[in-house]
Amino acid sequence: MDVLKFGGTSVGSAATIRQVVEIISDSSNPKIVVLSAMSGVTNLLVGLHQAAIIQDHDAIEKIMEALTQKHHQAIDELFVDSGRNNILETINADLEAIYAITQSPLKRTSYSELVTYGETLLTRIFSEYLTQQGQQNILLDAKTFMHVGTTENPDIARVSERIDTQLKQFVHNTLFITQGFVCLDEEGNISTLKRGGSDFSATIIGAAINADAVQIWTDIDGLHNNDPRYVEETRPIEHLTYNEAAELAYFGAKILHPQTVAPVIDRDIPVWLKNTFDPQAPGTKISNEHHNQGLKAISAKDGITAIKIRSNRMLGAHGFLKTIFEIFDRHKTSIDMITTSEVAISLTIDDDKNLKAIVTELSVIAELTVEQEHSIICIVGENLIADHESYKAFGLLNNLPVRMISYGGSNNNISLLVPSKDKIAALQFLNAQLFKLQGAEA
Ligand code: ASP
Ligand code: MG
DSSP: OEEEEEOGGGGSSHHHHHHHHHHHHSOOSOEEEEEOOOTTHHHHHHHHHHHHHTTOHHHHHHHHHHHHHHHHHHHHHHOOHHHHHHHHHHHHHHHHHHHHHHHSOOOTTHHHHHHTHHHHHHHHHHHHHHHHTTOOOEEOOGGGTOOOBOSSSOOHHHHHHHHHHHHHTTTTOOEEEEESSEEEBTTSOEEEOOTTTHHHHHHHHHHHTTOSEEEEEESSSSOBSSOTTTSSSOOBOSEEEHHHHHHHHHTTOTTSOTTTTHHHHTTTOOEEEEETTOTTSOOEEEESOOOOOSOOEEEEEEEEEEEEEEOGGGTTOSSHHHHHHHHHHHTTOOEEEEEEOSSEEEEEESOOTTHHHHHHHHHHHSEEEEEEEEEEEEEEOTTGGGOTTGGGGGGGGGTSOOOEEEESSSTTEEEEEEEGGGHHHHHHHHHHHHHHHHHHHO
């Protein structure tokens, strides 16, 4: 069985939904299709939740209007006759349920209930459309099996047991549709896999059913060797190892949710990144296969805060780092990059929710400098540090104010911290230095 996940732009309109149907009809392998909400819908629902908190009735009406318009238009373009009336009725009932949530006292679970409706609406439309096209399919409610517990460490065994129970009821069926993004927490309450989490849904489900492959379909032909938004002439990478893909996703490659590959690594299930709008393009295959070593790709992650912690107590003393790390630990904030000298340590965090509290505690034991709006530029490739070209990355020091460098933490990664205003220049410089040669050979 295969798992195919389609993102928001792939199901963003009637035209693209038709394209998706063509792709899933292309092979007769049994499959589970995991779908996002139509593009823009989750953002609308997040806005709706905010409007509900402050009871901004104008905003609530406006957002309800936009949600209705978007789904009605897709239905108008996809359905004919009585089929159209049936699905309209179902979708209108959902829209009423959404509205009702905004009008009743909000609960802890209201956010998740609201924002996951995008997936509910779209999967209903999609499944009905397939049926109208004569393609038998089963719509599975992800809430019946995505009992992951925690998102950090999803309980694959439990999901597996639950999804098996569902699938066993439909042994003669080969096409299943379900929602990405939604899950249940430890108490069984509705929750989400965080924004962009449908990719993660696909690999959790892939691991749970021990799929042959997981395919993630987006609007770009695989993971590129640099950020195509800022650098010209980037190209898709054909093969990545799980570790390379994980580092790239974690350090900013927008195409993949950072936790995506974790569930499938040990099970050796390949993950394909494919382009809905160019299905013939090879895309990127992420697996355990080792193709070529050395430099593969560069990505950048914004919104980084650098903290320099300086104290003479560090001089020749032990236990100072422990004290510092414990402060971050107490505030549930993870550290990305670290560099040290004899009397100072610089580190970065990307979640600055608890920055104020952390700074207050750190100031008691050290002098601090806090700099926000930085970006980590991450250069990735298996055994990168043995690549004869990799030294050229350090030419960046001659051009831009590099705030920190991390080299040798793993063999597969060099990270550089620069002010975000210099990010694009840094990406372009590194591209010219590191990839121009490879490009000429290709
Ligand atoms: N629809 C959700 C979002 O926009 C989940 C996803 O698309 O992956 O974040
Ligand atoms: Mg995505």
